[in-house]
Amino acid sequence: MINTKPCWFVGLPALLACALGHAQSTVQIYGTIDEFAGRLTTETATTRSSSTVLNNGGMTTSFLGFRGTEDLGGGLRAVFALETFIRADTGAIGRNDADPFWGRLSIVGLEGGWGKLTLGRHVTPYSLATTLNTPFVGSTTLSPVFAHVYNLNLQGGTRFDNGVQYSLPRLGGFAADFLYSMGRENATPSVDRKRDRAFEAVGSYTTGPAKLTAGYHYINLNNAGDDHDQNAWMVAGTYDFGVIKVNAQHHRVREQSTTIATNARRRTTEAGVTIPVGAGSILATYVRSSMRDASPATPDGRRSFSIGYDYNLSKRTDIYTAYYRDRLVNPMTQQTILAAGVRHRF
Template structure:
């Protein structure tokens, strides 16, 4: 009897130890409320309002876990998916299946760093998350994290690439305040059918980020470089730069065969009564068919964030930038080069009901000037709602 009790106790102790070595966490964000937007393009003005979601933070559901492998080594994973709480479909009416925000698995070693493979954020996106006063919300006015989805986002200007799939990431531990992270993405194919012309598809990307923390100072430098190219036989199948390309539209204006280079620098400093932010970004799109066909988007922004009272948090940001496009395909009157300037600002506040639940109100506006190939346009949007994290 005593031996049986000892055996049961030993099995229970082993099970408890094994369970302590691994853990899985379910987490997420639900952000719902009321939002509206006004867009202006040429002589057209459009207003939209809706009971919507994700004005402050994109709603999501995630799972993450770690397992202690011993000797300071751990296995870890993350699987995170987009949620659309106000739509009838689980993933929203315009999405098929769960949108994959992040999914990766990796290994870490204490004192060295970690490596992971899967769909993951780029070094630029990670750097922006640490140095953006608006914390990457989905309202207009932030010229660094430019709105590409959400209410009123007809002015879609992708300032940088948020994530790469088919990606390997490496990240060091922090040494003397410095931490380095890198990413490499590869998705290539080569189809050789004797009855048809050979087809080659090249999609590669890489990035590097450096983060430095000293007391209340945070500094981030990051870059990403990617190339998309499709070749049939000896002919690049990408479309040439459109003759009436608008400098304000940075979403693949050069066709499907382009190279994209993004450089980012950001910093924040906590003064105690408020936290100040400074950011700069430059993204250049270059045609693989003609290196003289290009488009750049550069912007700079300043922001502040502070608790006005123990429960009321507020932030503000203001920035400006420019688009520049160059090509012999542009109208002769433009001198084969077109430039547009833009400005933006944003105001926001949170009322914290608890550490996990807050009410919010955000307003932002952005204006783009006219150029020789594109008319002026602008947009403003607002969101009021409730956000809960779990």
């Protein structure tokens, strides 16, 4: 923790003033570095290609963050967080060249007994609910449910710009987050003035070894007045038996507009297990999706699974190995990843 109030004097009064400054305003530096070596293979009905790679972010996309609080008195605190993705294999900023510098998180707000209100670029509650309720927690590379929900499916991505988020204070085992995005902030005369405006709400209830989660997602995709929008709903649950932890989640997505070609309905279901073994855990999950739309170019379904082992060397460092297969059906495309990596949190 870094004291943000410099003290240029000495003696007991100085020590007291520095301690008070530290209590009132603090900044923390944190992050994760995750890299893996592996073999990537892509197949279609007529082609096959493979490559040996050293890539970023097998279990967690690498990032660097700064967050802080200031005590404003009366139980009220100012809060902020700035986080940037890192491609640790090349040293570049962002998940890709299109990412802004503070692409992972960029928020400021207030927090008190009434909850927390923040403004800026947020991680969407729906994406957190998806990635936290799977054995490959937080992974966007080795977790098949993330690919099913966010690749060729849910629109808007895992971050919303121009957002306002309110988080309820914890009430027993209940927690909830609500996020509204202003979208592109187009001027009123534009027929697409509501383009990318979005809303998400996620609630969860934890009692003992059980956790239940429900979420809703909406985004306006209007293009030249075609009334295009998307709605999604999800339910998820986990139960920890001690010797094994089981999880399941189900998503339904409906996309509609005045253009028949963009109308679609998709369903995704995941079932997975986490089995403690030694200082680590065996992770296994299977995901199945059905995809219905008017375009013959898009797949009719998707079948994927991952199995791996994550071993903790310490509280902050782990090593892992995993095999992931993602298969799109009609037309067929298949990708497999065989990975072994190391992750360090600081």
